[in-house]
Amino acid sequence: MTFDEERNRRSPDADGNTISSKLVDILPIPPTIQPVSEPEKYETANSLTEEPTLSHNLAASDHEEKGLAQREYDEEVADLGWNETKDRIAEPLVGRLGNEDLWLLIRRFNKQIYHVKEVPTVVPGDLDLNIADEEEFSPDKLRANVERFYMTVIVGLLAAVKHIARLRSWRETRRTSCFCAVYFAAWISDFIVPLLSLTLITLIVYPRSREVLFPPAPLALVDSKSGGIQKPKSGVLGSTDSSTGAPQNFKGEAVEQEASNFVNGFASIVVTSAAGKNPQAAPSSEAGSPDDAVPDPTGLAMATAEAKDVAAGVKTGPNYDKTKVPVETAMWTKMRPIMHGIADVSDTWERFVNALSPTPPFPRDVYRLRLAILVVPLLLISLFISSYMFTKGMTFGVGFGFFGDPIISRGLKWLNRKFPHWQKLMELRNTILKGVPTNAQLTLTLLRIGEANKAPLPPPPSASEPPPERPIEITDVELTATGAEPPLNATDEELRDAIEHDPQVARETGGPDIDAAKSSKHGKHGNRIISFFKGTTKGAVKTAIGTDHARAKVGSHHAKNRLGAVPRPNTNYLTGPLDFKGRYKGQKGHIYITTKSTIPAMSFSTNQTIEKIGSEEREDLHPLWTVAIGDIAEIKKVGGYGWKAKIIVGWSMGREVADGLEITDRIGNVWRVTAIPMRDELFNRLVAIGGQKWEAW
Structure with missing residues (x-):
């Protein structure tokens, strides 16, 4: 397909969606079969206006609701506030998207994307910036992926757990009673699967139903065991989307700090990741360079473990411990596929979130309709299939999957021979989730909008002061209830006590044994030793930096x-x-x-x-x-x-x-x-x- 044909296929309609948002786009079929039919065909574009992907097309389209970055400007580049503070940047920069949400996406994009290469072939789902199959591994990139996994998957699962705890607690009596009555009525009439299917379709197609069935509440304010109200772990409700409720200067900042501390809590490989090598290629070192003058911080964990073994009388060293090298080698070898798997899970989670709640400029209804269409057959089948037939079908499938390897393997070989790369067409991002972006792809599209209109999006502003230790203002967007019940069935006084700042809560642990294990006090002598080493290290680093100037004058490339x-x-x-x-x-x-x-x-x-x-x-x-x-x-x-x-x-x-x-x-x-x-x-x-x-x- 030529660029002109592709542009005509994507041209916007009156609703701001695209002409491609018809039946072919709603159905979960690949946008093109070129990866199978013409895997070696190369197509490159020299400018954004050639619209080689859906992202480029959306960036260059004329949007109905426009922010500052979507207007036309006469100058070469319009400065929308690159050197301004947060309160001096006009809002919104992008239509139907708050500046705080935009900066949240850009901040996380900066941490996630280190290295990009041009792709001359067709991209999956008509969106670029997918993760390469041969993605480079490094401990710090593993850290970034684990942080992202925490911010997307773990926080999302925690929110689901707390919603379940609220329902099971019966504190919100009317809502739980309705759920209970409907469930057992469906159970008596053998209507459970149709009920679940209808509920799922409603939640997908009608976003308002999500707030009615599952009214929002700040994550840190809900006790995951009792389902009732609790004091946030930070001692104050300073944010609504974090598990600790910690204060923040910008939206999403508390969750990002939680993710960083989540990674730092791991031992072994993740400890190495917390201080480990950066995917940003380091310059080649030479004798006397600053990198050569400092010790390896990641070796401290292994050295400490060996010292503990020596103190316990255990023989250490390569002559005694024959497992150290092979175990370390095996673990590091497996880190690359593990890192890639974590990234794939996070990508899929983000795509489902962006399909259910699309962010401009992506279409509002296409992805939701596609997901709902997939559930409709389940609803229709469930009306005619009995529980006995369902159980028999499931158990047959389990048995065939366990014992049918000869048939399955021969079938896969035939597919690979007849249709090479068929797996690429069947990926979620090419079928069910085609055209649905990850957060990185969404951010890239937003950045392209600014470039298409000669108004580059300004970077996220930085805070000059720490976040205030005071509770945020709660509105119906963050805390509400179904019907006339009070939110979380808590009184105004209980809510006020939970939200207000208490400096002791953040330090409370489960007992004196945990206090002793958690303590990191060094004492006076320890602090003096640390200060001494810090001072001597600072002097050595200054000397090395000064030496670089002399080396550069005599032609040292590295200096x-x-x-x-x-x-x-x-x-x-x-x-x-x-x-x-x-x-x-x-x-x-x-x-x-x-x-x-x-x-x-x-x-x-x-x-x-x-x-x-x-x-x-x-x-x-x-x-x-x-x-x-x-x-x-x-x-x-x-x-x-x-x-x-x-x-x-x-x-x-x-x-x-x-x-x-x-x-x-x-x-x-x-x-x-x-x-x-x-x-x-x-x-x-x-x-x-x-x-x-x-x-x-």
Whole structure:
């Protein structure tokens, strides 16, 4: 299918949906069979307006409800508040989507996506930025995936558990009575499966029914055992979507901090992930570099375990322990498929959430209708199938699956021979969930909306102060009940006591034994030792940083790449959306993006006048190099320092490390730009501005 045919197929209708949102889109069938019929066919796009995917099409479409980023602007790039505080950025930036929700998506996108490559073939479900099958493994990427798993799956399951606890507790008497009466009436009349099917269809198609049947309540306010009200674990109800109720400056921030602490609570491999190697490629080290001058923090756990064994009289070392190397090798070998599996589960969960509650600019009803259509056959069959027939069918299926391997394996071999790559067509993202984005794909589409309208979305603002220790205001959106019952069947006084701040609750544990195990006090001598090592480490790091300047002058390539990675305190980081401070081969300069020219491009210039008058419409900058946006085939976030040195710099100096980007074009040329304070923002502009179809690595 050509780009013109594809554009006509997707052109928007009067309701803001697309012409493709007809029967063929509602049915769970793949959008194309090209992965099977023409697996080697390559199609690339040079600009966003060529609309190679649904994401590009939605970004370039004319939307009915428009935010600031969806209006037309005359200038090359409109600044919608890149260097402004939260309260000075107008709302909404995107129609029908609050700024807090937008920034939540961008923050998590920055943590999740490190490395993208262009995909010349058809993408599953007509959406790019899927996770590559050969995705690179690293402990820190495993950490990011576990955090994401917590924020999506675990928090979602916890909310379901608490809803069940509320129903079973009979505290909300009227609601539980209705559920109970309807259930047993259906049981007596042998109507359980039709009832569950009808309920499921109603919940999918009619979103209002979800609030009626399962009225919302702050997650931290519900006791998962009793189903009643409880004091939030943080001691105050400062957020409604987190399990602790901790205060936050921005929506979703508390859940993100919970996810980070959830990962830090693991031992062994996850402890290594908490401090481990970063997927951002570290620069090659050399003797005397900061990375070479610091110890390996991840070795501390293993060294501590070995010291405990020695103290207990256990013989250690490779001559005595023959299991250490093979067990460690086996565990690390299995980490890559485990990480990929965690990411797949999170992707599927996010797709189902986005299908049930679509976020603009994705269509509002298509995905819900498709899911409901899948349940309708179950409803119709259940009207004519008895419980005996259902049980017999289920037990036959179990038996065939257990004993039918000869038939199943021969059938799969025949399919693989006749229809190579048929599994790709049958994936959920290509059938039931086709066109439904993950949160990363949704974020990329939103970023593309800004680029299509020459109004790049401003980055999430940062908070200058810690979140206040005061309860948030609760409205009917966060806490309500069905009918005339009070929410959670609690009085106003009980709600007020639970919501108000109590500083002692966050430190309460199950007993003195847990207090003793949890305590991390070092005593006076311990604190002095830590302060001593922190001071000496800080001095060693400063010396290593100073040495880099001398090495760079004599031509050290590695030292040049590390220059400026630790900016001086109180440095002005605010740049963008056109110009971004950075270095190339150690030289100070600016990366700037031009879109007014015939071919949009990214360039690097050492001309310092950019800081005063900018780069817009200037022809005297004489860039050191330029790469066309449409020619970029790979973008990779790289570290300013090695992973060990980055941890030590943060601990000893309390300073942020400015990282960089590595850009590769379609013919293999590579440009490495370092010391970019706004690295994530530049990365987001580059992945969103062109017509490339990306794959996450």
